[in-house]
Amino acid sequence: MALSKTKLSKNSFLVLFVCVAVLLFFVFAPFLVILSLAAVFAVLLNRPYEKLLRLCGGWKNLAATLTVGIMLVFFIVPLFFVGGQIFQEAQGMYASLYGNGAHYMLVVQKAIQGPAQQFLPGFTFNISNYVGNALSFISSSLASLVYQTFFVVFETFLMLLALFFFLRDGRDMVSYFSQISPLGKEMTDEILIRMHQTIGAVTRGTFVNALIRWACISASFYFFGIPNALLWGSIGGVIGAIPGLGTPFAFIPAIIFAYLQGNVIGVIGLAALGIITIVLVDNILTSYFFGRGLAVSPIFVLFSILGGIAFFGPLGFILGPLVLSVFVSIVRVYDLERSVA
Numbered sequence: 001m002a003l004s005k006t007k008l009s010k011n012s013f014l015v016l017f018v019c020v021a022v023l024l025f026f027v028f029a030p031f032l033v034i035l036s037l038a039a040v041f042a043v044l045l046n047r048p049y050e051k052l053l054r055l056c057g058g059w060k061n062l063a064a065t066l067t068v069g070i071m072l073v074f075f076i077v078p079l080f081f082v083g084g085q086i087f088q089e090a091q092g093m094y095a096s097l098y099g100n101g102a103h104y105m106l107v108v109q110k111a112i113q114g115p116a117q118q119f120l121p122g123f124t125f126n127i128s129n130y131v132g133n134a135l136s137f138i139s140s141s142l143a144s145l146v147y148q149t150f151f152v153v154f155e156t157f158l159m160l161l162a163l164f165f166f167l168r169d170g171r172d173m174v175s176y177f178s179q180i181s182p183l184g185k186e187m188t189d190e191i192l193i194r195m196h197q198t199i200g201a202v203t204r205g206t207f208v209n210a211l212i213r214w215a216c217i218s219a220s221f222y223f224f225g226i227p228n229a230l231l232w233g234s235i236g237g238v239i240g241a242i243p244g245l246g247t248p249f250a251f252i253p254a255i256i257f258a259y260l261q262g263n264v265i266g267v268i269g270l271a272a273l274g275i276i277t278i279v280l281v282d283n284i285l286t287s288y289f290f291g292r293g294l295a296v297s298p299i300f301v302l303f304s305i306l307g308g309i310a311f312f313g314p315l316g317f318i319l320g321p322l323v324l325s326v327f328v329s330i331v332r333v334y335d336l337e338r339s340v341a
Contacts, residue, residue, distance in 0.1 A: 040203050197329075203318060205285070220277075
């Protein structure tokens with residue numbers, strides 16, 4: 001009889017726990033992206049935080065505040081500034097499509113339409129419509145962020161606040177979770193260590209690669225006279241995230257445009273810088289980061305980026321590979337435990 005009561009008590013507790021956990025998930029669901037992003041940055045900034053903690057004599061509040069301040073000054077503020085510049089270029093180019101400002105679009109359109117009509121007399125190609133639709137989407141998306149400035153600032157504040165507490169109390173949180181984990185402390189610690197290594201490598205790889213790729217493409221376009229270099233460089237940086245194919249597809253249209261303009265130096269320069277970017281970012285840096293953290297086929301990285309963007313929005317290019325890295329870490333620990341057993 002006592003055994004039956006004990007079993008009933010455990011089952012009741014399990015049902016209660018599951019119900020409360022489900023309710024808690026729905027409470028935190030609106031802030032899932034914010035908390036995930038804060039956790040990612042906490043992993044990335046853990047080493048600077050530890051150094052500042054030693055310099056501050058072990059004062060956690062001051063070290064976490066300084067780390068968040070560094071994040072704000074060197075990442076958040078420049079990100080808002082660059083986003084504003086891209087928005088202005090997209091708006092200006094969208095308006096100029098219906099005037100004489102985007103004459104280079106007509107150059108590209110004639111270069112494609114002329115040879116094609118020799119084989120297909122009825123062929124027409126209105127590049128302004130395609131580019132206009134794309135720019136309309138970019139402008140409306142960025143405009144929604146501008147018009148919802150208050151919500152963006154508020155969400156950024158919440159992310160920085162969560163980052164502060166993750167930095168200050170993260171070690172205690174992880175230690176407590178490890179002690180109460182049903183998997184056991186040893187296996188949980190192993191999973192957390194591998195997750196920390198993989199998340200750090202994958203996130204650095206995704207973010208640093210995207211930043212360097214964007215900087216290389218934008219600088220190349222600006223230096224060799226491609227109009228709206230920042231806008232096209234940003235689009236090229238996104239396209240360049242496609243493993244193995246993206247960066248060439250970002251540079252080839254610019255090289256074609258420079259050729260149609262008769263800019264031989266631009267053609268040679270863009271081709272050379274494109275090759276350097278492919279070698280530096282797509283080969284050396286990608287192998288360095290992802291080889292250390294996520295040893296899977298590039299096709300899975302591609303779909304994790306695309307799926308992450310579809311599910312999480314623009315931040316999915318970081319959160320998608322993050323989910324993949326967590327899954328790979330758990331599978332590796334399971335395989336290790338199975339081989340030992």
